Amino acid sequence: MTTMPASLSPSPEGTGAFSTQPLASDPRHLLGLEGLTRERLLELLDAAALERDRLRAGGPDRNDLAGCVVMLAFIEDSTRTRTSFDIAARRLGAQTIAFSASASSLNKGESLLDTARLFEAMGAQLLVVRHSVSGAAAYLAPRLPRMAVINAGDGTHEHPTQGLLDLLTLRDHWNGQFEGRRLVIVGDIAHSRVARSAIAGLTALGAHVTVCGPETLMPADVEGLGCWRAATLDEALEGADGVMALRLQRERMDKGLLPALGEYASRFGVTPARVRLMKPGAPVMHPGPVMRGVELPCEVADGESSVVLEQVANGVAVRCAVLQRAWSAWKETHR
Numbered sequence: 001m002t003t004m005p006a007s008l009s010p011s012p013e014g015t016g017a018f019s020t021q022p023l024a025s026d027p028r029h030l031l032g033l034e035g036l037t038r039e040r041l042l043e044l045l046d047a048a049a050l051e052r053d054r055l056r057a058g059g060p061d062r063n064d065l066a067g068c069v070v071m072l073a074f075i076e077d078s079t080r081t082r083t084s085f086d087i088a089a090r091r092l093g094a095q096t097i098a099f100s101a102s103a104s105s106l107n108k109g110e111s112l113l114d115t116a117r118l119f120e121a122m123g124a125q126l127l128v129v130r131h132s133v134s135g136a137a138a139y140l141a142p143r144l145p146r147m148a149v150i151n152a153g154d155g156t157h158e159h160p161t162q163g164l165l166d167l168l169t170l171r172d173h174w175n176g177q178f179e180g181r182r183l184v185i186v187g188d189i190a191h192s193r194v195a196r197s198a199i200a201g202l203t204a205l206g207a208h209v210t211v212c213g214p215e216t217l218m219p220a221d222v223e224g225l226g227c228w229r230a231a232t233l234d235e236a237l238e239g240a241d242g243v244m245a246l247r248l249q250r251e252r253m254d255k256g257l258l259p260a261l262g263e264y265a266s267r268f269g270v271t272p273a274r275v276r277l278m279k280p281g282a283p284v285m286h287p288g289p290v291m292r293g294v295e296l297p298c299e300v301a302d303g304e305s306s307v308v309l310e311q312v313a314n315g316v317a318v319r320c321a322v323l324q325r326a327w328s329a330w331k332e333t334h335r
């Protein structure tokens with residue numbers, strides 16, 4: 001687990017690391033997919049599919065979130081998640097405020113919690129937070145009594161809206177059926193919050209997950225997450241129903257964990273020949289940003305099996321559904 005840089009130390013207790021326990025009992029928050037029931041996951045996917053139909057049908061922006069102020073606090077870099085939350089919130093009639101960490105008083109030593117309390121005092125009701133420390137969203141949620149907290153990625157822990165958009169994409173390609181399906185996740189499993197959310201969601205829905213990657217990028221307890229570990233990518237892909245290649249998270253790696261990129265590409269790159277080992281039509285996924293030529297060669301990233309841009313499009317629908325749910329629960333609690 002990544003530890004908090006002293007300059008951003010958010011914990012009044014001074015621990016510098018947070019519990020990642022979800023608050024499943026408070027429906028305002030979405031902190032992770034782990035612990036969500038099959039029924040709750042399917043409800044969220046159905047809501048996202050409905051939002052997608054509405055987005056595809058076009059029409060004017062809606063006012064479902066009228067009066068709602070959404071604080072987009074990305075204290076770690078993002079393109080897809082930040083912009084799709086922004087688009088989703090605006091389409092639903094919310095006001096969004098993009099908090100720029102690099103130009104903020106975090107750089108003067110203000111803590112994460114004190115910063116979030118400012119947002120609450122200013123009247124923002126929804127906090128979408130990304131942070132490099134695992135457990136940051138779960139740490140904030142119980143300390144902000146008048147805010148709903150949505151985890152937009154916390155360290156190596158979870159990325160629940162990415163998990164939901166991945167599930168929605170797979171449901172489309174798997175004819176609505178998760179049971180008995182098998183997804184391969186390849187690459188930097190150790191640092192991947194995307195993998196953790198996908199594993200939690202898929203196993204709750206009855207699908208199987210096979211993981212594969214360099215020894216140095218594989219958590220020791222990976223089988224404890226409910227998946228099977230393959231020795232080679234070819235073995236993993238044989239007869240699989242889909243593959244998700246992960247980004248190599250070099251910003252989270254200690255020196256020496258990553259093999260040479262050429263060696264990585266040859267052992268773990270999802271090449272056209274490897275795509276053919278899977279069942280016909282099995283999708284190739286990647287959460288982005290893609291390291292072309294390493295994780296995916298261009299002919300696969302842009303090829304007919306790739307669903308990378310479908311994942312991105314589904315991200316807006318998923319975030320519409322998650323914001324709707326958070327706002328409804330917030331209104332239940334506070335009005």
Ligand code: CP
Nearest residue numbers: 078079080081082287
């Ligand atoms: N997939 C994902 O989280 O991408 P961003 O880092 O661009 O938000």
